[in-house]
Amino acid sequence: MGIALxxxxxxxxxxxxxKLWQPxxxxxxxxxxxxFCSTNPVTAPFAMNFDYKALHHWSVTNAEAFWSQLWxxxxxxxxxxxTVLLNxxxxxxxQWFPEAxxxxxxxxxxxxxxxxxxxxxxxxxxxxxSLRFDELKRSVAALAAFxxxxxxxxxxxxxxxxxxxxxxxxxxxxxxxxxxxxxxxxGEFGVENVVDRFGQIDPVLLIVAxxxxxxxxxxxxxxxxxxxxxxxxxxxTTLVIPYTxxxxxxxxxxxxxxxxxxxxxxxDAELKFELLPFNHPLYVMFSSGTTxxxxxxxxxxxxxxxxxxxxxxxxCDVRAGxxxxxxxxxxxxxxxxxxxxxxxxxxxxxxxxxFNAGENGAILLDYAQQEHxxxxxxxxxxxxSLEKNGLKPRESHDLSSVRLIASTGSPLLPDSxxxxxxxxxxxxxxxxxxxxxxxISCFVGGNPWGPVYRGEIQSAGLGMAVEIWDExxxxxxxxxxxxxxxxxxxxxxxxxxxxxxxxxxxxxxFARHPNIWVHGDFATETPHGGFYIHGRSDAxxxxxxxxxxxxxxxxxxxxxxxxxEALAVDxxxxxxxxxxxxxxxxxxxxLEETDAAEIRKALFDKASPRHVPAIIIEAPDLPRxxxxxxxxxxxxxxxxxxxxxxxxxxxxxxxxxxxxxHPDLRQR
Numbered sequence: 001m002g003i004a005l006x007x008x009x010x011x012x013x014x015x016x017x018x019k020l021w022q023p024x025x026x027x028x029x030x031x032x033x034x035x036f037c038s039t040n041p042v043t044a045p046f047a048m049n050f051d052y053k054a055l056h057h058w059s060v061t062n063a064e065a066f067w068s069q070l071w072x073x074x075x076x077x078x079x080x081x082x083t084v085l086l087n088x089x090x091x092x093x094x095q096w097f098p099e100a101x102x103x104x105x106x107x108x109x110x111x112x113x114x115x116x117x118x119x120x121x122x123x124x125x126x127x128x129x130s131l132r133f134d135e136l137k138r139s140v141a142a143l144a145a146f147x148x149x150x151x152x153x154x155x156x157x158x159x160x161x162x163x164x165x166x167x168x169x170x171x172x173x174x175x176x177x178x179x180x181x182x183x184x185x186x187g188e189f190g191v192e193n194v195v196d197r198f199g200q201i202d203p204v205l206l207i208v209a210x211x212x213x214x215x216x217x218x219x220x221x222x223x224x225x226x227x228x229x230x231x232x233x234x235x236x237t238t239l240v241i242p243y244t245x246x247x248x249x250x251x252x253x254x255x256x257x258x259x260x261x262x263x264x265x266x267x268d269a270e271l272k273f274e275l276l277p278f279n280h281p282l283y284v285m286f287s288s289g290t291t292x293x294x295x296x297x298x299x300x301x302x303x304x305x306x307x308x309x310x311x312x313x314x315x316c317d318v319r320a321g322x323x324x325x326x327x328x329x330x331x332x333x334x335x336x337x338x339x340x341x342x343x344x345x346x347x348x349x350x351x352x353x354x355f356n357a358g359e360n361g362a363i364l365l366d367y368a369q370q371e372h373x374x375x376x377x378x379x380x381x382x383x384x385s386l387e388k389n390g391l392k393p394r395e396s397h398d399l400s401s402v403r404l405i406a407s408t409g410s411p412l413l414p415d416s417x418x419x420x421x422x423x424x425x426x427x428x429x430x431x432x433x434x435x436x437x438x439x440i441s442c443f444v445g446g447n448p449w450g451p452v453y454r455g456e457i458q459s460a461g462l463g464m465a466v467e468i469w470d471e472x473x474x475x476x477x478x479x480x481x482x483x484x485x486x487x488x489x490x491x492x493x494x495x496x497x498x499x500x501x502x503x504x505x506x507x508x509x510f511a512r513h514p515n516i517w518v519h520g521d522f523a524t525e526t527p528h529g530g531f532y533i534h535g536r537s538d539a540x541x542x543x544x545x546x547x548x549x550x551x552x553x554x555x556x557x558x559x560x561x562x563x564x565e566a567l568a569v570d571x572x573x574x575x576x577x578x579x580x581x582x583x584x585x586x587x588x589x590x591l592e593e594t595d596a597a598e599i600r601k602a603l604f605d606k607a608s609p610r611h612v613p614a615i616i617i618e619a620p621d622l623p624r625x626x627x628x629x630x631x632x633x634x635x636x637x638x639x640x641x642x643x644x645x646x647x648x649x650x651x652x653x654x655x656x657x658x659x660x661x662h663p664d665l666r667q668r
């Protein structure tokens with residue numbers, strides 16, 4: 001545990017220097033990170049003073065030694081080989097562990113007591129299931145045998161259209177055990193969402209759930225599944241999970257088989273693992289697709305495994321027996337990240353449905369309390385919703401088991417840091433983390449040795465050569481710039497699908513600076529060695545030639561009591577650009593002129609005159625992706641008269657109509 005420090009609000013200009021929490025020495029001494037350092041006489045001195053900055057410097061300047069030491073410390077099952085890295089500074093082109101052989105599923109199913117509970121699932125308030133380790137192994141073995149019996153072989157693609165339940169984990173493990181490539185979409189995705197993704201990967205086998213539950217309602221997906229199947233000619237076998245009914249309407253889905261029948265047909269199947277190269281494809285991940293067809297990003301088994309082991313064990317201090325929760329769907333990379341916690345012998349806490357279900361919208365807190373979560377992860381938007389709804393978990397829930405609260409999806413604003421330490425849990429490590437689908441992991445995140453400063457991500461990830469560059473491509477500290485990574489790392493994508501010459505992949509990250517990964521985040525590195533994310537750099541505002549991150553505006557505006565959430569874009573206007581701010585007002589009131597004046601004054605006083613929007617417009621709803629991220633780019637396209645190409649990538653596409661040719665946008 002840690003020591004809670006003063007959490008009174010500071011002025012915005014001081015927010016990055018206010019310490020909210022620091023770990024106790026006993027906690028640091030017992031951390032996995034300390035044990036990791038002790039395994040090597042070179043790294044052992046870093047642990048004596050808990051010197052993360054020195055350890056991080058060593059990890060990026062001695063990358064081969066770091067990643068090799070990590071392999072050994074985490075006990076990766078497989079053959080490491082002799083060579084750690086070829087073409088170290090070539091991006092793309094670096095080859096990590098080129099001689100290594102391993103199996104991803106074997107590492108997640110490493111030995112533990114058979115009666116250990118490996119998976120727990122809640123479907124809102126209505127369903128609770130769990131699976132012991134021996135049951136999980138038997139299920140994976142049976143399903144893998146079924147896959148083989150249907151002709152699925154290594155390198156084939158499996159598409160899964162299902163909820164975040166036990167079956168998703170079983171299916172992924174069975175696929176990776178034989179070397180098949182897994183891709184998943186959340187059950188609430190519409191036909192176009194799924195076809196836009198799975199239509200690019202040509203799956204030979206499709207796993208679907210008969211429906212999903214949301215806000216207590218059962219939503220049947222039979223008609224949707226039928227249409228998806230008709231548009232995926234590559235699918236040879238469809239496997240149906242009975243989630244919302246005991247007997248799905250298989251006859252309405254053409255040639256479809258039941259999940260329980262598939263497992264029951266192979267009760268004594270042997271659990272076998274194909275030994276595969278380090279860079280054998282494991283997942284195809286999809287970009288959000290809000291400005292066009294989703295990119296199909298291919299990730300390898302070895303890089304994904306090593307990165308997740310590092311982030312779980314060294315950055316988040318996950319240990320055997322821990323209970324790890326993340327509020328996610330199967331359509332977000334945090335599902336893949338969560339699944340890998342099995343490799344640390346943790347129990348996965350899976351949830352599907354409305355995140356604010358239950359009495360007072362507190363079901364996820366109920367879950368954490370009842371199932372004794374040690375790690376609680378959610379989006380920044382979720383934490384903000386708890387605060388806006390007046391919930392004070394410190395008073396209403398027993399969260400004594402929780403050691404770490406993690407947040408990602410969008411920048412966690414300083415006021416949310418205040419809220420966590422004031423109203424949620426004062427003695428907890430709050431790890432804001434940031435990375436993305438592109439790397440299936442994080443560039444910056446938690447540090448069990450370090451303090452938590454208000455509004456600040458604790459540190460760069462070990463082995464990640466993260467820097468912030470200014471417009472002259474020079475590293476800058478204490479000023480805003482572009483987040484880049486200057487050396488290769490194991491979880492870089494293998495490639496994009498349908499990109500034979502690699503041009504799309506190269507242009508996505510490397511075209512601006514050869515051999516430098518440009519991630520697309522606008523950020524500041526602080527003097528503490530931490531980071532503050534200002535938003536996506538492609539959504540950066542540029543009034544009068546000055547770059548402004550959208551999070552800098554949201555931080556101030558969303559602290560106002562009458563604001564539910566905000567969205568800022570720049571509009572081309574009379575030869576320049578100006579800021580347009582859309583705000584969603586809390587229920588029961590509307591935006592008054594006095595409110596708009598208060599917004600402008602807050603931005604003027606706490607940020608700068610350039611942060612003050614030219615126009616403030618009340619919106620009934622703001623568009624967001626299915627993982628909860630506000631979509632500035634879609635609104636920017638609409639206010640300039642351009643089309644949003646893939647509305648079905650949004651959870652609320654109907655919200656876009658408000659922004660089309662809005663009369664207030666013609667004001668001078």
